[in-house]
Amino acid sequence: MRLAEDADLDLVEVGPHATPPVARIMDYSKYRYEQGKKQSKQKKSSGEIKEVRLSLGIGDHDWQVKIGRAQKFLDQGHKVKITLRLSGRQMLFAGKATEKIDEFRQQLGGSFESAPQRLGPRYIAIIKR
Numbered sequence: 001m002r003l004a005e006d007a008d009l010d011l012v013e014v015g016p017h018a019t020p021p022v023a024r025i026m027d028y029s030k031y032r033y034e035q036g037k038k039q040s041k042q043k044k045s046s047g048e049i050k051e052v053r054l055s056l057g058i059g060d061h062d063w064q065v066k067i068g069r070a071q072k073f074l075d076q077g078h079k080v081k082i083t084l085r086l087s088g089r090q091m092l093f094a095g096k097a098t099e100k101i102d103e104f105r106q107q108l109g110g111s112f113e114s115a116p117q118r119l120g121p122r123y124i125a126i127i128k129r
Contacts, residue, residue, distance in 0.1 A: 049126065051081040054100060056090055067107050074110060074129050082116075084123045097123045 004011040004025045012031070015022035050073040052066050070080045082104060084097050098116045105112060105127050116125040 049079045049081050051083060054082060054084045054104065056084070056086065056093065056096060056100060058100075067104070070104075070108055070127070074108065074127070077129075079113060080108070080110070080127045082125045082127060086121050086123070091121065094118065094123075101125050 001011055007025060009025050010028040012024050012026055012028055013021055014024045050070075052070045052073075054066060058066070070082075073080050082101050084101055086094070086097060090097075101116045101123060105125070108127060110127040110129055113126040113128045114124075116123050
């Protein structure tokens with residue numbers, strides 16, 4: 001304790017269950033700050049959302065490219081946000097938009113975190129592993 005006081009640092013018990021208990025001389029506030037930064041970095045990287053945009057008239061090759069890209073995002077541990085925009089007369093076929101998004105999800109083999117929702121002219125869904 002005297003060594004910690006002389007160095008103007010804290011004496012922190014690192015291994016309380018060891019015999020004898022293990023203690024370390026360190027700046028405790030700096031240690032807590034670094035631990036908080038590590039935790040916030042883990043939260044950011046684990047829940048990142050990537051977006052894939054679709055349309056009702058998408059071609060077969062484009063569809064396969066989008067599936068591959070979304071599959072890659074899911075394999076990396078990200079969530080995938082599917083956005084399908086309707087324009088003009090396409091608004092009459094709102095049922096086809098949800099069918100298209102569901103077909104996309106089935107081909108990916110994922111599950112909906114949030115089911116397809118209409119937000120103005122767009123349909124949005126989030127897919128996770």
